[in-house]
Amino acid sequence: MDLACPDCGRTYPGDGPWRCQCGHPLEFADRPVPDDKPPAAIDRDKGLWAFSEFLPVERRVTLGEGWTPLVEGDEWGVQFKLESVFPTGSFKDRGAATTVSRALELGVDWVVEDSSGNAGLAVATYAARAGIDAEIFVPAEAKPGKLRAIERTGATLRRIEGTRQDVTDACIEAIESGADEGSEAKTREPVEAYYASHAWDPAFLAGTATVAFEIAAQRGWSAPDAFVTPLGHGTLFLGAYRGFRALLEAGWIDSMPRLLGAQAAGVAPIVEAIGGDPDPASERNDAADGIQIAEPARNDQIIEAVEATDGDAVAVPTAATEREHDRLARAGFHVEPTCATATAALERFRERGVIEDGDDIVTALTGSGLKTS
Ligand SMILES: [Zn+2]
Structure with missing residues (x-):
């Protein structure tokens, strides 16, 4: 499939360069969207490739990835998407x-x-x-x-x-x-x-978009009010945005969730760009090593996704990350510290009035604690 630059409009063949001559990340020129309504039953044995109608890439290698559990995170008042249970222990x-x-x-x-x-x-x-x-x-x-x-x-x-x-x-x-x-x-x-x-790589985001397809399918084709993820390069955040948007375009869901990002204090370029948090702590959050990205490659696209969904982003300090990391482990969620920024951010979003009690929220627990213990 051909490639195109969303910024300057240049186009390239499918085996074109890894970025545009103008420096912007490239996209597939077309994003497939099915004409039909969702099938009555989805073949989960195909893993995330069950959503091939939405994918611009054919399966050539697989380890059975996809269909991570969606479980109740009772004391947080949200559902957790357990991206920590993938073959290599993360949504990547x-x-x-x-x-x-x-x-x-x-x-x-x-x-x-x-x-x-x-x-x-x-x-x-x-x-x-x-x-x-x-x-x-x-x-x-x-x-x-x-x-x-x-x-x-x-x-x-x-x-x-x-x-x-x-x-x-x-x-x-x-x-x-x-x-x-x-x-x-x-x-x-x-x-x-x-x-x-x-x-x-645009293929990477096409893959992470499947998180949205699974969440919607697991909830009977209903989108949550909000989806909360750690936010570094925006790999999951943007993938989720594209996935939910494709579902909306296909008529498989009726509404878009708000996209809410948790950044590491001290390395929070999106928070700074959108003025999302009046008090981003400046001391660097070294517990959240997975999202210390000062210059996200798709900075403009992340900001666009936040704005298009009435989303938000906050900067999470080290202490809150460590506290939540312990709290998650004691509730049975063995995840890496970076994930804990997402649950720590829930409190901040509630304080800011971005989310309210009773809102229907899915939070991604993005990586296993087994590699970081
Ligand atoms: Zn360009």
Whole structure:
């Protein structure tokens, strides 16, 4: 499927570059939306590929991903979508399955990704399953459990000293140095690494959109009033936005949920951009290592999703994250600390009057605690 830039309008063939010449992330030129109403029964044995009518990518690799449980989070007054129970322990498997499938379609045998851990493990694992090479750039300080797991897949691990941005920069430099004239290249060279990026690849968001399809299906084709997620690069946040919007367009649901994001205090560019929280604590929330993204690649699209859904974003400090992390574990939810920003944010959204008692809310618990304990 062809690619197009939503910012400048340039178009590229399906095997075009990983970003537009203008620097903006590319999109698939078309997003499939089915004509029919939802089927009476969905074949859950197909995992998230049960929603292939909405997907611009064909299944070429799978580990049975999808249909994570939707359970009551009683004391929080919300439903939890347990994205922590994926094959590699995070929602990133949604996007890794579709992105590595796209890479296989393009005949790629070498994928590269940069990540604080979860996306790297997901891409490395799906690449291993597909029998292709993976090279993963990670912060030297990333959680050791995540790094060990990446190495166990046979992927090449590149530990980068410095900030999370330094890791991305090193990864992009590696990709561009292998490319023919860098961003001027119209098509990929056969020897070029494929940037299987959760932040940049449109196939990744097509995969994370399936979270919305599952939530709606699990609730009898009804959207919640709001969907709350941790918010770094916006991989799940934007995927959910696109998924719910596609369902609305197809007539499978009647309303859009408000999209509410939990950012890490001290690294909260969306909160700052929308003026969402009058008091974003400035001390960096190092408990939420999964969302410390100072410059999200799709910054403008995240802001658009917040505005289009009457959404909001708040900055969560370390203490609240740690407190919620413990509280979740004691209620039976063994998740990683970054997830706890989402439940910590619930309180802040209630204080701000963004959500009220009785609102019907789904909160994503995005990653397992088993890699970070
Ligand atoms: Zn462009």
